[in-house]
Amino acid sequence: MAYDKFDILNSSAVPLPIENVDTDQIIPARFLKATERIGFGENLFRDWRYNNDNTPKEDFVLNNSTYSGKILVGAKNFGSGSSREHAAWAIYDYGFRCVISSFFADIFRNNCLNIGVLPVQISPGFLEHIFAIIDEDPRSTLTVDLPNQKVTIDKTGSSEGFEINPYKKENMTNGFDDIDYLLNIKKDIKDFAQDTPL
Amino acid sequence: MIFLKLSKPADYKNPYFYIIMKKTLFDKVWDKHVVQQIVEGPDVLFIDRHMVHEVTSPVAFLGLKNRNINVMYPERTFATADHNTPTLNQHLPIKDPLSAKQLDALEKNAAEHGISYWGLGHEKNGIVHVVGPEYGITLPGATIVCGDSHTSTHGAFGAIAFGIGTSEVEMVLSTQCILQPKPKKMRININGTLQKGVTPKDVALFIISKLTTSGATGHFVEYAGEVIKNMTMEGRMTVCNLSIEMGARGGMIAPDKKTFHYIKNREFTPRGAAWDKAMDYWQELYTDEGADFDKEFFFDGNEIEPMITFGTNPGMGMGISKNIPTADSIEGGASTYQKSLNYMGYKEGESMIGKDIDFVFIGSCTNGRIEDFRDFTKIVKGRKKADHVTAWLVPGSHKVEKAIKEEGLLDILHASGFELREPGCSACLAMNDDKVPQGKYAVSTSNRNFEGRQGPGSRTLLASPMMAAAAAVTGKVTDPRTLINF
Numbered sequence: 001m002a003y004d005k006f007d008i009l010n011s012s013a014v015p016l017p018i019e020n021v022d023t024d025q026i027i028p029a030r031f032l033k034a035t036e037r038i039g040f041g042e043n044l045f046r047d048w049r050y051n052n053d054n055t056p057k058e059d060f061v062l063n064n065s066t067y068s069g070k071i072l073v074g075a076k077n078f079g080s081g082s083s084r085e086h087a088a089w090a091i092y093d094y095g096f097r098c099v100i101s102s103f104f105a106d107i108f109r110n111n112c113l114n115i116g117v118l119p120v121q122i123s124p125g126f127l128e129h130i131f132a133i134i135d136e137d138p139r140s141t142l143t144v145d146l147p148n149q150k151v152t153i154d155k156t157g158s159s160e161g162f163e164i165n166p167y168k169k170e171n172m173t174n175g176f177d178d179i180d181y182l183l184n185i186k187k188d189i190k191d192f193a194q195d196t197p198l
Numbered sequence: 199m200i201f202l203k204l205s206k207p208a209d210y211k212n213p214y215f216y217i218i219m220k221k222t223l224f225d226k227v228w229d230k231h232v233v234q235q236i237v238e239g240p241d242v243l244f245i246d247r248h249m250v251h252e253v254t255s256p257v258a259f260l261g262l263k264n265r266n267i268n269v270m271y272p273e274r275t276f277a278t279a280d281h282n283t284p285t286l287n288q289h290l291p292i293k294d295p296l297s298a299k300q301l302d303a304l305e306k307n308a309a310e311h312g313i314s315y316w317g318l319g320h321e322k323n324g325i326v327h328v329v330g331p332e333y334g335i336t337l338p339g340a341t342i343v344c345g346d347s348h349t350s351t352h353g354a355f356g357a358i359a360f361g362i363g364t365s366e367v368e369m370v371l372s373t374q375c376i377l378q379p380k381p382k383k384m385r386i387n388i389n390g391t392l393q394k395g396v397t398p399k400d401v402a403l404f405i406i407s408k409l410t411t412s413g414a415t416g417h418f419v420e421y422a423g424e425v426i427k428n429m430t431m432e433g434r435m436t437v438c439n440l441s442i443e444m445g446a447r448g449g450m451i452a453p454d455k456k457t458f459h460y461i462k463n464r465e466f467t468p469r470g471a472a473w474d475k476a477m478d479y480w481q482e483l484y485t486d487e488g489a490d491f492d493k494e495f496f497f498d499g500n501e502i503e504p505m506i507t508f509g510t511n512p513g514m515g516m517g518i519s520k521n522i523p524t525a526d527s528i529e530g531g532a533s534t535y536q537k538s539l540n541y542m543g544y545k546e547g548e549s550m551i552g553k554d555i556d557f558v559f560i561g562s563c564t565n566g567r568i569e570d571f572r573d574f575t576k577i578v579k580g581r582k583k584a585d586h587v588t589a590w591l592v593p594g595s596h597k598v599e600k601a602i603k604e605e606g607l608l609d610i611l612h613a614s615g616f617e618l619r620e621p622g623c624s625a626c627l628a629m630n631d632d633k634v635p636q637g638k639y640a641v642s643t644s645n646r647n648f649e650g651r652q653g654p655g656s657r658t659l660l661a662s663p664m665m666a667a668a669a670a671v672t673g674k675v676t677d678p679r680t681l682i683n684f
Contacts, residue, residue: 022511024651033299033629035300037260047650052636076412077445081442082627083345084254085365105415105445106381107347107362165238165379167236168239178376179261182372182373185242189233189244189375198246198247
């Protein structure tokens with residue numbers, strides 16, 4: 001499904017300095033029963049965000065109005081576990097357009113790229129620096145520049161580059177998805193399938 | 199919307215390519231399925247067989263509808279209901295309206311697109327990764343995907359099998375292809391001999407405890423060595439199944455006589471001349487001597503004990519005779535580690551032996567096959583289920599359920615105070631009613647001990663079917679080797 005184009009994002013960020021955040025935490029399995037892609041943001045980090053009686057857990061960062069923005073800053077091995085794309089949908093639907101971490105799980109990274117959330121992998125040192133800056137001043141903003149593949153801490157001007165596959169970069173900047181590409185080469189695929197027994 | 203991109207035909211079509219290159223098992227299967235290489239981009243990978251379930255497919259089918267296109271090769275697509283299905287009274291209407299709606303959607307989508315559908319109550323119904331191999335959908339040298347991370351299970355047959363997201367499910371439904379950069383390659387060798395009471399699950403949990411949950415991220419793993427060679431197909435499936443738990447895209451094992459024997463004459467396996475032709479290809483599926491891996495590990499099977507996890511990811515596991523490691527002895531952040539132990543209610547340095555447990559779950563795509571129930575039954579035979587333990591025994595499929603009955607295991611289980619439920623994913627992810635309550639401890643043969651995985655606030659100890667059986671009869675964490683009398 002086509003999504004908004006991604007160019008340069010300037011925003012404050014929400015810090016989540018916990019390692020190995022798995023997709024069961026991002027969205028628990030019991031909220032995967034929808035047949036349409038609607039309303040997943042409400043259940044983003046459900047069990048960390050709400051008590052059993054649905055009252056907000058005060059100490060969780062999404063319930064702290066000090067922190068806001070379109071960038072989620074996570075720690076190492078973000079998005080491990082289940083392949084549920086619902087995790088990326090929940091992040092998008094909540095309002096995030098970018099997740100920054102020092103290391104992403106493969107399937108989660110792919111899912112993000114496929115739906116218009118930019119996964120930005122930076123060095124552990126720069127990640128620590130970003131956490132420290134946000135801790136110091138939660139209103140600190142970051143600039144995520146996709147065309148130049150660079151993240152900048154606006155206050156200090158310090159920045160770091162990030163990698164992205166050129167094909168995926170083109171998709172993200174234009175709001176294209178892979179199916180557009182594949183449908184375009186359908187004839188080649190059909191020829192290939194003929195030589196490939198079931 | 200149309201956009202053009204320069205592309206070149208795959209180098210793989212050049213015959214010299216094959217002469218020069220020493221290839222891994224993974225290379226051989228991957229390269230054979232590349233339709234096109236996008237310059238500075240991913241490969242267009244052709245998918246032989248696509249498995250679909252109710253949870254990750256509805257939005258993909260909706261996408262087809264919005265684009266006004268059909269499933270390109272319905273005969274290469276197989277649908278089964280497993281994730282949110284009840285494990286009791288499957289003949290009755292489903293109580294949860296959301297689950298019912300999702301199952302209904304899959305049934306309608308399958309019918310509309312001409313896809314074979316093994317829904318609730320169908321004799322072939324079961325967990326997607328259990329029924330795939332049972333009916334010969336899983337074949338050596340094939341590319342297999344499913345919107346489920348444990349699709350790596352099928353790698354046990356020498357297939358490239360991996361989990362995908364819903365956007366990718368839509369890609370495969372609409373074009374039978376997926377865009378993927380070729381992963382790096384890793385080989386994990388396990389030599390030596392396993393001790394009595396040590397199972398394939400323990401081998402996998404041992405490897406994950408060494409590599410951590412992100413140790414194989416970005417890689418496709420080949421498992422090799424004597425221990426793997428001597429393993430049954432069921433055992434190999436358990437090992438490949440857990441590849442994702444160390445971050446790997448997938449895991450695979452070179453097919454051998456055992457593999458060919460297993461798949462022969464199954465419903466969707468080729469026959470006659472087609473079988474012979476396939477065998478010519480399958481027999482070439484091994485890693486060439488001297489082929490390169492990006493990473494390689496060697497482990498000694500003799501050193502592996504029955505394993506148990508004590509934390510909130512599958513990498514937090516240890517041999518049953520060991521003590522919970524201290525925060526300063528592990529790689530990674532101490533605060534995350536402490537948060538995990540707090541959630542579990544455990545402390546650094548403690549032994550797991552003797553810890554109280556409340557629930558036991560045997561089942562899932564990891565350990566829901568007949569061999570797992572044989573292991574479980576061996577331990578409980580002649581013993582009684584501990585009174586305070588709730589035990590959920592959930593076969594991976596109707597075929598497994600039938601074998602449990604036919605082999606006489608059910609009578610032994612009944613005599614020991616256990617009941618068998620109906621097939622499905624069940625308490626592995628607790629989408630149905632099989633939820634472990636807040637704060638309770640479950641010894642589970644499934645694949646994930648994440649916070650709340652088996653129900654909000656639940657605490658999971660991952661282990662083998664033998665360890666689960668030992669816990670079920672003693673009511674505590676118990677070294678299964680102390681109960682082995684066979």
